[in-house]
Amino acid sequence: MIRYDLTDSVATVTLDRPEAMNSLTAEVKSALLEALRRAAGDDQVRAVLLTGSGRAFCAGQDLREHADNLEAGRGLAGTVREHYNPLVELITTMAKPVVAAVNGVAAGAGASLAFACDLRIASERAKFALAFSGIGLAPDSGASWTLQRLVGAGRAAELMLLGEPVDAARALELGLVTRVVPPDDVLKAAGELAVRLAQGPTRAYAATKRALAYAATHTLPEALELEALLQDECAATRDHRDATRAFLAKERPSFTGR
Incomplete structure (x- = not known):
């Protein structure tokens, strides 16, 4: 089944x-x-x-x-x-x-x-x-x-x-x-x-899904505000910190979903 x-x-x-x-x-x-x-x-x-x-x-x-x-x-x-x-x-x-x-x-x-x-x-x-x-x-x-x-x-x-x-x-x-x-x-x-x-940044993907759904039914100022909130949340993730370090070191990032 x-x-x-x-x-x-x-x-x-x-x-x-x-x-x-x-x-x-x-x-x-x-x-x-x-x-x-x-x-x-x-x-x-x-x-x-x-x-x-x-x-x-x-x-x-x-x-x-x-x-x-x-x-x-x-x-x-x-x-x-x-x-x-x-x-x-x-x-x-x-x-x-x-x-x-x-x-x-x-x-x-x-x-x-x-x-x-x-x-x-x-x-x-x-x-x-x-x-x-x-x-x-x-x-x-x-x-x-x-x-x-x-x-x-x-x-x-x-x-x-x-x-x-x-x-x-x-x-x-x-x-x-x-x-x-x-x-x-x-x-x-x-x-x-x-x-x-x-293998990607799971929390960033979740934020992207949420932003797209929200923006489809809200005004631009409202969508901008949610983007700012979600970006703050993603900026605090391990994936973002590690990927930033990898970028500066010219290395390929490895994401853990955290």
């Missing part, structure tokens, strides 16, 4: 329902949230890699379970507030960089999870689909917030209203993904990127 591995300070979290294109049941969503919380709270983890097994990254909500809920009169059964909202909030606010290895189809909430990550490496076979309107639903899992920050309001409206799939090449052109690689290389490329981040 969910596989968790910690290697080289990278926690790899894998959605493991390949027979169902890694679609999300209530059980899977709970396990995914638990795995991400584990990664967020573990000081040995300095970067997170999120991916799927088989031919899909994640096909979104498990529609068989959803249909059963509709038949039973339970509708969405609170899954947006109980599952999706905490997942997206955790990914976007985690004090560590999160990389998505999009190995195949990312649809609905699956696409939203990828968009919530800080960086996305996509297979040439990857496809993104904001399929909410196609089944008479509004966007969820933070897509209304993340997507327009990636591609702009106009493109976000187009992708959500029309629900047409976006292939990897178009996703790269739009800015949805960081890089596109051959299918056999996606996990390797994403893993190398995650390891690179795990």
